[in-house]
Amino acid sequence: MKYLYFIMPLITAFLLDFIIGDPYKLPHPVRLIGKCIGAVEKITRRVFSSEKTAGAVMAMIITTLSFIVPFCLLFLAYKINLFVGIAVESVLGYYLLAARCLEKESIKVYGALQKRDIKEARKAVSMIVGRDTQNLDEKGIIKAAVETVAENSSDGVTAPLFYMTFGVPLGYLYKAVNTMDSMVGYKNERYINFGKIPAKIDDIFNFIPSRFTALLMIVSSFILGLDGKNAYKIWRRDRFNHASPNSAQTESVCAGALNISLAGDAYYFGKLYKKKTIGDNNRPIENDDIKKSNRLMYCTSVLMLAVTVILRIIIAGCFL
Known part of the structure; x- marks a missing residue:
């Protein structure tokens, strides 16, 4: 029974995200982190003449605050009562996960394409990708949506779960790092220097979770009846493309599990970026691949939840 208290926040957070998804109309801690990043960026740019130093200081401030605030909230909650602490930890953890939101937003793209509404599909996919979407054709839109689901399976679901295993405050520290990268990690004129250190920190924090997620996704490919052998083959070959x-x-x-080709050249802020392709073009990409990528994301997320629950039990056993 004592171990149940350690795993309840993880399971409850996952179920809340699966059932409810992101509460768009309510205050969201991650959106607050984004606003803080914007505010601190302005301050550090004014204070420091070196953009690289300004970016490093901003990263230090944001990550420190993102860890300390939830840590203090949880400390106070558990001081009040064990069940109050579990409830607060569950809600804070729920805000870190984005599986339902990722599915919902990508399915909007799927729905628009089912209606043959290219304009609406471009608008829908622009909400979840960083590339220029105004000139994408149907296959380009589908590919962008599938890539986003695949990449954010780690960034938005399994990586936060991984860090939450060691405490929700560490999950928020990770989310701050990931949010900084998405806001200032661009290699354009404005952020090439300012965002260098935040982007490098993101690379470090995602190193283990991304690879572990990939392995779980390969297992998920077999479970779902997709091409698991090819998933492993393409991962081994193209994982650094x-x-x-x-x-x-x-x-x-x-890409391997679906037997399609992803990535390749893309426009960002009106500029063409030459990028390697990922996977083999064994068949044309189709709208149903968006749904398949979501199923792959969910199966992988459940496997990661199982792993994190086991890890929490092991960690609890070391302290009880």
């Missing part, structure tokens, strides 16, 4: 050392880990598995 990306500027980031981590992003292609799960994208390569997804």
Whole structure:
């Protein structure tokens, strides 16, 4: 029974995300972190003449606050009562997960394409990708959606779960690092220097989770009746076909499992970026691949939840 208290927050957080998803109309801690990043960026740019130093200081401030605030909240909650602590930890953990949101937003793309509404599909996919979408054709839209689901299976679900195993505050520290990378990690004129250190920190924090997620995704490919052998083959071959050392880990598995080609050249802020392809073009990508990528994401997430629950039990056993 005593171990149940250690795993309840993880399981409850996962179920809340699965059932409810992101509460768009309520305050969200991760959106608050994003606002803090924007505010601190302005301050550090004014204070420090070196953009690299300004970015490093911003990263230190944001990560420190993102860890300390939930730590203090949990400390106070558990001081009040064990069950109050579990409830607060569950809700804080729930805010870190984005499986339901990722599915919901990508299915909007699927729905628009089912209605043959390219304009609406471009608008829907623009909400979940960083690339320019105004000129994407149907296959480009589908590919962008599938890539996003594959990559964010780690960033938005399994990596936060991994860090939550060691405490929700560490999960928030990870989420702050990931949010900084998504906001200032661009290699354009504004952020090439300022975002260098935040982007490097993100690479470090995602190194283990992205690879572990890829392995679980390969297992999921077999479970779901997809091409598990090819998923492993393409992962081994193409897992570094990306500027980031981590992003292609799960994208390569997804491409292999679905027997499609992902990545390749893309426009960002009006500029063409030459990128390697991931996977083999064994068949044309199709709208149903968006649904398949979501099933792969969910199965992988459940496996990660099982692993994190086991790890928490082991950790609890060391202290009880």
